[in-house]
Amino acid sequence: MKDLLRLWQLFKPYRAWILGGYLVALITLVANVTLLAISGWFITAMAVAGAAGLAMNYFTPAAIIRGSAMARTAGRYLERLVSHEATLRQLSGLRVWFYQHLEPLAPARLQEFHSGDLLSRIRSDIDALDNFYVRVLIPVLVASSASLGFFVFTALYDLGLALSLLALLLLAGVALPAASRHLGRAPGRQLVETEAHLRQTAIDGTQGLSELLVLGAADAHARRLDALSAELIGAQDRMSRISGIATGGVGLCANLALWFAIWLGLPLLASDSLAPPQLAMLALLALASFEAVAPLPLAFQQLESTLTAARRLFAIVDTQPAAPEPEGPAVTPEHFHLSLRGVSFRYPKAERAALSDFDLELPVGKRIALVGATGSGKSTVLNLLLRFWLPDAGEIRLGDLPLARLRGEELRRHLALVSQHSHLFNTSIRENLLLAAPEASEQDLEHACRTAQIHDFLHSLPEGYDTWVGETGVRLSGGQARRIAIARALLKDAAILLLDEPTEGLDGPTEQALMLAIDQAMAGRSTLLITHKPIALARMDEILVLDQGQVVERGSHQELLRGQVYPRLLGFDSEA
Numbered sequence: 328m329k330d331l332l333r334l335w336q337l338f339k340p341y342r343a344w345i346l347g348g349y350l351v352a353l354i355t356l357v358a359n360v361t362l363l364a365i366s367g368w369f370i371t372a373m374a375v376a377g378a379a380g381l382a383m384n385y386f387t388p389a390a391i392i393r394g395s396a397m398a399r400t401a402g403r404y405l406e407r408l409v410s411h412e413a414t415l416r417q418l419s420g421l422r423v424w425f426y427q428h429l430e431p432l433a434p435a436r437l438q439e440f441h442s443g444d445l446l447s448r449i450r451s452d453i454d455a456l457d458n459f460y461v462r463v464l465i466p467v468l469v470a471s472s473a474s475l476g477f478f479v480f481t482a483l484y485d486l487g488l489a490l491s492l493l494a495l496l497l498l499a500g501v502a503l504p505a506a507s508r509h510l511g512r513a514p515g516r517q518l519v520e521t522e523a524h525l526r527q528t529a530i531d532g533t534q535g536l537s538e539l540l541v542l543g544a545a546d547a548h549a550r551r552l553d554a555l556s557a558e559l560i561g562a563q564d565r566m567s568r569i570s571g572i573a574t575g576g577v578g579l580c581a582n583l584a585l586w587f588a589i590w591l592g593l594p595l596l597a598s599d600s601l602a603p604p605q606l607a608m609l610a611l612l613a614l615a616s617f618e619a620v621a622p623l624p625l626a627f628q629q630l631e632s633t634l635t636a637a638r639r640l641f642a643i644v645d646t647q648p649a650a651p652e653p654e655g656p657a658v659t660p661e662h663f664h665l666s667l668r669g670v671s672f673r674y675p676k677a678e679r680a681a682l683s684d685f686d687l688e689l690p691v692g693k694r695i696a697l698v699g700a701t702g703s704g705k706s707t708v709l710n711l712l713l714r715f716w717l718p719d720a721g722e723i724r725l726g727d728l729p730l731a732r733l734r735g736e737e738l739r740r741h742l743a744l745v746s747q748h749s750h751l752f753n754t755s756i757r758e759n760l761l762l763a764a765p766e767a768s769e770q771d772l773e774h775a776c777r778t779a780q781i782h783d784f785l786h787s788l789p790e791g792y793d794t795w796v797g798e799t800g801v802r803l804s805g806g807q808a809r810r811i812a813i814a815r816a817l818l819k820d821a822a823i824l825l826l827d828e829p830t831e832g833l834d835g836p837t838e839q840a841l842m843l844a845i846d847q848a849m850a851g852r853s854t855l856l857i858t859h860k861p862i863a864l865a866r867m868d869e870i871l872v873l874d875q876g877q878v879v880e881r882g883s884h885q886e887l888l889r890g891q892v893y894p895r896l897l898g899f900d901s902e903a
């Protein structure tokens with residue numbers, strides 16, 4: 328119930344559309360029922376008049392019939408129009424709503440979710456919410472008000488007839504939906520969850536297809552997919568069976584209503600309290616009125632799917648960002664001296680601290696390097712600087728301001744990052760570069776790419792800067808992709824450059840070219856570089872040696888070479 332209310336809150340901004348959709352649907356339904364009821368009355372009245380050899384006014388009923396027929400047709404058309412328009416508006420609104428809550432969660436909180444699962448949420452779960460408008464909200468409103476109207480109208484002729492109609496309408500419109508909801512609960516939930524699971528497994532398998540083939544695990548993966556499909560089909564099968572029974576149930580109630588009307592109506596005819604055309608009208612009205620409740624069993628059967636989808640969305644929306652945005656007016660730092668003092672941090676659920684009592688001063692224009700074994704906390708320093716996480720203790724300042732007072736967007740404006748795994752988007756190289764600086768001119772792009780030592784290569788491609796990168800940059804070598812990422816970071820023209828092992832895993836000549844690129848890139852900016860390459864380290868103002876989250880040595884390349892830890896980290900024999 329709580330989820331249902333919350334779902335209703337989400338749809339509140341669309342009240343006007345809901346009202347519009349409701350009115351159109353109601354008018355269409357009433358026109359259709361009127362058409363049938365008046366036709367019944369008219370045909371019977373004509374027959375009776377004909378048999379008695381009397382004249383009758385057939386203009387009014389004929390006009391009503393024509394009017395209802397036209398209203399019904401126009402109504403059906405308008406209904407589609409309104410519901411599609413409303414649906415599309417709601418979908419885009421809901422997607423934006425969801426995305427706005429999703430964005431601040433990246434990357435810290437989103438690492439708990441699989442990307443395929445997030446895709447499921449943003450696509451099919453949001454689509455499922457729309458069911459709530461089309462199948463639940465509007466039909467329930469229409470069914471309750473129309474049923475009440477049919478009851479009152481019938482009661483004007485005979486209360487007994489009206490009560491029998493009401494009882495059957497309640498059976499079909501309340502009892503059957505309740506039963507459908509109860510029966511559809513387990514398979515409905517299973518449907519959403521299995522579908523998400525299936526999508527996730529399929530995406531995972533496609534992305535890792537070459538690995539699966541090499542490992543000979545493709546068959547096992549295919550069997551897993553098969554099993555999930557079978558589970559999904561099983562749930563769909565159970566859902567179809569339930570909806571089949573419910574549809575049959577509504578039809579049965581409608582026919583019973585017709586028979587009851589005739590059975591209860593015949594004595595009324597005999598006692599002259601009802602005329603034959605009126606009985607025909609009421610009997611057909613009873614039959615037709617079930618159109619109002621017909622969509623309800625299915626709607627309630629699917630309610631659990633809708634609610635499961637809603638809960639999956641709420642779960643994301645309710646997640647608190649790892650680093651909430653500061654309150655108060657936006658502020659801008661006056662200079663870009665970066666300092667970390669006594670900073671400690673432990674990742675949630677991690678056993679030991681990733682950083683303890685860490686100090687670093689990066690004056691404007693200086694270069695500092697971090698070295699340390701894998702897992703010693705180097706990338707964590709960058710994660711804290713980018714405010715993806717908040718430190719547990721200590722303070723980080725950018726210029727005159729503590730990081731906690733800066734908005735994420737403002738902070739990141741001053742930082743350019745080449746991360747360990749730079750992502751290139753599946754679009755052209757030009758678009759990838761422009762992400763950092765949408766306004767950049769052709770000259771700017773070229774200048775950045777020359778600095779990053781990648782211009783000549785790009786220029787040699789048949790399509791130049793318009794070459795398609797391919798998904799996750801598969802059409803480029805590691806070194807090329809890294810240099811494009813560096814060019815992109817340069818285009819951003821930020822005061823501080825953060826580089827996380829930019830030459831990792833590259834061959835000698837490529838590494839040389841890249842180091843040259845980085846050296847040029849660092850000119851005039853403060854730089855924090857994570858690397859183990861001696862040629863780069865020799866050009867640093869200060870080097871911090873990290874071990875298990877603690878600074879164990881600091882100094883210049885030359886100074887540190889005389890120590891114990893540093894030469895070993897760089898792969899030098901300390902005796903040499």
Ligand code: ADP
Nearest residue numbers: 674677681699700701702703704705706707708
């Ligand atoms: P480095 O960059 O020096 O290799 P990291 O800063 O990435 O080391 O990692 C430091 C420690 O924190 C490691 O023990 C690592 O397992 C852990 N860690 C790193 N990133 C995360 C994360 N996103 N969530 C949880 N633990 C993490």
Ligand code: MG
Nearest residue numbers: 705706707747
């Ligand atoms: Mg790292």
